[in-house]
Amino acid sequence: MKGFGSKHASAAGLPFAGIPPEMVEKTNALMEDEPDFNDLQLTFSHRAGEEQTFSLINFLSPYKYRMLGALGLVGMTEALLLLGPYLVKVAIDDAIIPKDFDVLIWVAAAWILSLFVAGFVSGFRQRYVGRLGQLLMYELRIRVFAHLQRLSLDFFTKEKAGRLMARMTSDIEALSNLLQNGLVNLVAQTLSLLFIIGILLSFNIKLTLILLVIAAPVMLVMTVWFKTVSAKGYANVRNRIADVLADLQESLAGMRLVISFNRMKHNIISHRNRVGDYRDANNYTARVSATYSSATMFVDSATTIIILAVGYLILVDINPTLDPQGAFTVGALVAFANMVSRFFKPINSLVGLYNEFQSGNAAVIKLRELLGTPPSVQEKSDPIEIEDMHGDIKIRNVSFRYDANEPVLKNLSLHIEAGKSISFVGPTGAGKSTLAKLIARFYDPNEGSILIDDYNLKDLSIKSLHKQLGVVPQEPFLFHGSIKDNIRFSNMDASSDDIMQACRAVGIEDLIERLPQGLDTPCHERGSSLSSGERQLLALARAFLSKPRVLILDEATSNIDQQSESKIEQALDNLLEGRTAIIIAHRLATAMRANIIAVVKDQGIVEMGSHTELIDRRGYYAEMHKTWMQQNAGTNLGQQ
Ligand SMILES: Nc1ncnc2c1ncn2[C@@H]1O[C@H](COP(=O)(O)OP(=O)(O)OP(=O)(O)O)[C@@H](O)[C@H]1O
Ligand SMILES: [Mg+2]
Incomplete structure (x- = not known):
């Protein structure tokens, strides 16, 4: 019974002391009452055709x-x-x-x-x-x-x-x-x-x-x-x-x-x-x-x-x-x-x-x-278990469409070096999230291939890939359970200290201290009792805790105010340090954090380079930047 009674112990800053001796007997009696669910010998695989047809x-x-x-x-x-x-x-x-x-x-x-x-x-x-x-x-x-x-x-x-x-x-x-x-x-x-x-x-x-x-x-x-x-x-x-x-x-x-x-x-x-x-x-x-x-x-x-x-x-x-x-x-x-x-x-x-x-x-x-129904993303019969991924990502001539629709991406190629960060910017619906989903292998491209450390994604074991990949999605989802459970979701072995450290890194320790039950505060219905910014911060803490080799942040900070975002800047830089990161952002301040910026538009990448390079090119990005500067100037005037 790991963690039994740790709630109060950790709240008081005490180390976990185990079950108090006077309660051992009662705990054992309780455990004996636990229903006995016989174990099912279930095999789990991402491959098709391994399950018997159901009759x-x-x-x-x-x-x-x-x-x-x-x-x-x-x-x-x-x-x-x-x-x-x-x-x-x-x-x-x-x-x-x-x-x-x-x-x-x-x-x-x-x-x-x-x-x-x-x-x-x-x-x-x-x-x-x-x-x-x-x-x-x-x-x-x-x-x-x-x-x-x-x-x-x-x-x-x-x-x-x-x-x-x-x-x-x-x-x-x-x-x-x-x-x-x-x-x-x-x-x-x-x-x-x-x-x-x-x-x-x-x-x-x-x-x-x-x-x-x-x-x-x-x-x-x-x-x-x-x-x-x-x-x-x-x-x-x-x-x-x-x-x-x-x-x-x-x-x-x-x-x-x-x-x-x-x-x-x-x-x-x-x-x-x-x-x-x-x-x-x-x-x-x-x-x-x-x-x-x-x-x-x-x-x-x-x-x-x-x-x-x-x-x-x-x-x-x-x-x-x-x-x-x-x-x-x-x-x-x-x-x-x-x-x-x-x-x-x-x-x-x-x-x-x-x-x-x-x-x-x-x-x-x-x-x-x-x-x-077979999983549409399938694993090969003897997949490669990839360990200690470097995170070098090569996208080669990838085309992708959802169902029979117009292709979202067409003949797209891109190389993201290990340890580098890239941000995708571009108009709504251009396919930024889609590209990120392809890299995480939620979908397979219709044409072309995606390589990670020179292994084709299709050859890798899905489990080993996802283990080293952290995704903070556009709409973070919180499960029923405490805040602690939700953060720990990515790494069940994390201790309370690790969790607190992750919270500190993304700057939500104030929030947690404010809550009556601290980390043990339950998240109601998909976290509707938290603000969307707070939910995003929790999702970031979750990613922080799993320490993935490749990190995908899909508008992960879009609902966080600029001040809070700059407060967690250090944490984000920590988080991105030494990792391959893909940052999708509409807010240019966020996008500029990456080493390279790529503009996703018209079914592909139309511009790519550092912030200054792209400004000099006077293309879509420079235009975006101009609008942004004007808006900022407007806001500043309004405030004066
Ligand atoms: N599951 C899906 N089934 C069918 N079409 C989809 C699906 N998901 C996205 N699309 C379509 O694919 C296109 C690209 O979507 P995507 O989510 O990648 O855009 P995005 O660039 O991330 O946009 P945003 O900036 O608004 O997040 C859109 O036209 C969208 O309608
Ligand atoms: Mg998107």
Whole structure:
């Protein structure tokens, strides 16, 4: 339990003293209560084709013996439950007609006993099957999550987060239903159907055939109708709920904008439409199911009447004396009529199960698609582990486009020497961030290559590359957790002292001291309780702590006021010292900090050189500089 109790110790400036002796016992008791999550043997790789395609068979095969166990329990319960109607026959033919009360007592006792045993077995079965289902879901959730972690950035910009959430919730839920109820019921009902047909055949073959010939075709027609219509309905339901979730997620995430642009009403209307569509889709499937179940109820009663009538004719024909030991008896006829609804029940639930299979199957298909999506940035099969990178970056004739759009960069070449810093300036949307993302290998170029220390990025192990690369993105993201956790994110081994040092370097120690809980202050919802400048400073501290060989600062100081920025100038210089750095900045004061300035414009680099060189060239940069100077002069005048 590293760090236990360190909160107060470090706040008071004391070294970590471990768990106080009087608390050791309680801590151990607490640890024993920790839930035991069995370890999953998950392999993680950025390569494609290493994962098995997802199918129910593949997914379930490791659990085949446990599933067989579950099936055994299911078969036992069904057989025990069918004993009842058979005992009715015995009671009538062997006890009531011969007026033998002792036999009746025995029959009653046997019936009660069978119910007890059935109750016990079925309770056990429910617990057993439930646990198995939960285990499967646990594994599936982790597998999907792990897969999401290995996908590349482009996937997450294309896919709506809400839809992914739907995959994780309703699709996995549907699959869980299928595994926990569906499969078990399928087996249970099929077994029970077979048992019933067996018993009925033993009563009377002709009557059984009549039942099968009359009931089966009618049921079949109804089932086929129901299947086709409800399949369509269910696909609709799943899509609509995904839309509802996507809409919800988006409007929650964008709440600030919603409020400031008064889009509330508009949002309510659009959400109402989505929810309305979902309701309609559900109503439709409910209507279809209702029609189907009332129709089956009618068929059920009609068949019972027919069986009684035909059964009576057969009875007087082959056993006119109603001999209880005859080939067909009164007891058999009563038991037979009793069993008609029991015969329909499995057929009915098997059809009802069809819905569950439908949505389970839709979920399997969607999950297979998701799990089958390869990461677009892939690792080679035997990647080079790069250690102690120097950070010499060569970009050779690189072209890149997002999807099928116009290329953002075309035939761009650039050499950034190890240990040097370069800044990218240029108009909005020119491709500065894109170029940085290519260097960090968030995307692969469509043409050309990028080399780091003369290794092609594609040949390197992605993990080893990212370990030595620090990226401070345009919009820093803070995770749920304390400020300390967020800074330590880049280097989990960092001590509290290291963290404080990083904070001091970027000048946020004042802020941290001001906060009631210091470093342990929680960051609420993506750090919305901090200002954007403070968030950027935290992100800088995070980068500072990881001490990367190559540092990419994408507008990393854009929200920090100039005074604070000049205060952290020293820290930034420290941070950049000896590292290859790529600084993207709109603010020229920031851009000038680099050794070289490159103007990214018109799908490439149009000017490059030191500040003075570029001023002398009288190009885009000189123009930018002029505007900036004029603006500065204006501000100064305004202040006077
Ligand atoms: N994920 C994406 N999918 C499709 N197009 C994208 C994507 N990201 C960026 N673009 C497009 O690529 C172009 C370059 O974007 P980029 O973010 O690199 O610009 P930038 O130079 O960093 O701009 P800024 O100064 O505003 O940060 C833009 O036209 C943008 O619309
Ligand atoms: Mg950008």
